[in-house]
Amino acid sequence: MGTNVNPHKVVRTHSNAEGRFYLADCRDLFRTLPEASVDVMVTSPPYNMGIRYNTYEDTLDQDEYLRWTSEWVAGAARVLKPDGSLFLNVGTRPSDPWTALDVAQAARPHLRLQNIIHWVKSVAIDQASTSVASGITRDLAVGHYKPINSERYLNDCHEFIFHFTHHATTRLDRLAVGVPYQDQSNISRWGAGASGIRCRGNTWFIPYETIQRRDKDRPHPATFPAKLPEQCIRLHGVSKVETVMDPFTGLGSTAVACARLGVNFVGSDIDEFYLNEAAERMEAAATPLSLPGRGVARMAKAVRTTPATAASAPRTARRA
Numbered sequence: 001m002g003t004n005v006n007p008h009k010v011v012r013t014h015s016n017a018e019g020r021f022y023l024a025d026c027r028d029l030f031r032t033l034p035e036a037s038v039d040v041m042v043t044s045p046p047y048n049m050g051i052r053y054n055t056y057e058d059t060l061d062q063d064e065y066l067r068w069t070s071e072w073v074a075g076a077a078r079v080l081k082p083d084g085s086l087f088l089n090v091g092t093r094p095s096d097p098w099t100a101l102d103v104a105q106a107a108r109p110h111l112r113l114q115n116i117i118h119w120v121k122s123v124a125i126d127q128a129s130t131s132v133a134s135g136i137t138r139d140l141a142v143g144h145y146k147p148i149n150s151e152r153y154l155n156d157c158h159e160f161i162f163h164f165t166h167h168a169t170t171r172l173d174r175l176a177v178g179v180p181y182q183d184q185s186n187i188s189r190w191g192a193g194a195s196g197i198r199c200r201g202n203t204w205f206i207p208y209e210t211i212q213r214r215d216k217d218r219p220h221p222a223t224f225p226a227k228l229p230e231q232c233i234r235l236h237g238v239s240k241v242e243t244v245m246d247p248f249t250g251l252g253s254t255a256v257a258c259a260r261l262g263v264n265f266v267g268s269d270i271d272e273f274y275l276n277e278a279a280e281r282m283e284a285a286a287t288p289l290s291l292p293g294r295g296v297a298r299m300a301k302a303v304r305t306t307p308a309t310a311a312s313a314p315r316t317a318r319r320a
């Protein structure tokens with residue numbers, strides 16, 4: 001891809017993926033990238049909620065914020081390939097639940113909404129509502145969220161991932177992020193095929209990675225876990241991906257996912273500190289020894305061949 005802007009950093013990873021990091025406003029970068037040159041974007045813009053970034057002022061007038069959103073999505077649509085995917089992560093404030101939906105509406109003139117995925121950060125599961133096959137033996141509450149003290153609002157345990165495409169016809173590799181059938185009888189009942197894996201659906205439980213020291217381990221106020229972009233890229237289909245972009249790179253969670261998957265990354269941020277961190281993180285990211293997709297296939301095999309161990313298989317995978 002030829003651009004007129006020079007990258008601030010270029011890294012090459014163990015997995016032979018190239019990362020190009022631009023210290024730039026993404027709207028400028030979009031103008032310099034060739035049309036239809038990006039397969040997948042996974043990104044999370046500022047939410048206009050007064051979050052304290054190093055450089056960016058997250059306090060625009062709401063109309064101005066939505067005009068800005070429409071402007072950058074128009075740029076994104078120009079560089080997205082005809083069958084490309086834009087996974088747009090947006091959260092809300094309990095006191096302002098419309099914001100994420102307003103952002104999706106601002107993108108509507110430029111792209112079609114093909115799927116809505118719910119990124120679940122924390123979930124409570126009552127043992128009584130589960131089947132024996134699940135292996136769950138007590139009430140569970142897993143994941144993290146920021147508790148709020150309120151008589152009106154619930155704790156906010158999820159964010160949206162809007163999956164935008166040009167025509168809402170982009171073919172996906174659903175089983176690449178699939179889960180094994182827990183009940184063997186469902187495999188024949190639903191004609192699920194030989195794989196024993198079913199579509200994960202649109203609720204993705206992805207907790208934040210545990211960190212020891214926030215200032216050192218996650219020096220940014222609003223990141224998503226690298227597993228989130230990794231699942232998005234897999235869902236689009238790794239084998240057909242040449243270039244992934246995150247116009248709002250932050251600490252580079254999408255870049256890290258690209259390093260793990262061995263695909264090229266292009267990103268921009270207006271903050272030099274974040275961008276340098278992102279480049280370092282991508283360079284340091286290790287290729288996973290066992291890709292989650294392959295792990296799931298192994299689990300499915302275990303479920304099919306040894307029913308007695310089926311219940312524990314998904315739990316093991318979650319720990320891994």
Ligand SMILES: C[S@@+](CC[C@H](N)C(=O)[O-])C[C@H]1O[C@@H](n2cnc3c(N)ncnc32)[C@H](O)[C@@H]1O
Pocket residue numbers: 024025026027043044045046047053055056220222223224225247248249250251252253254268269270271274
């Ligand atoms: C929500 S954060 C993204 C975090 C990222 N997903 C991660 O996991 O680390 C938004 C980022 O956008 C950057 N930003 C704000 N305005 C920008 C613009 N016009 N162009 C590029 N980056 C921008 C901010 O500096 C901030 O790092």
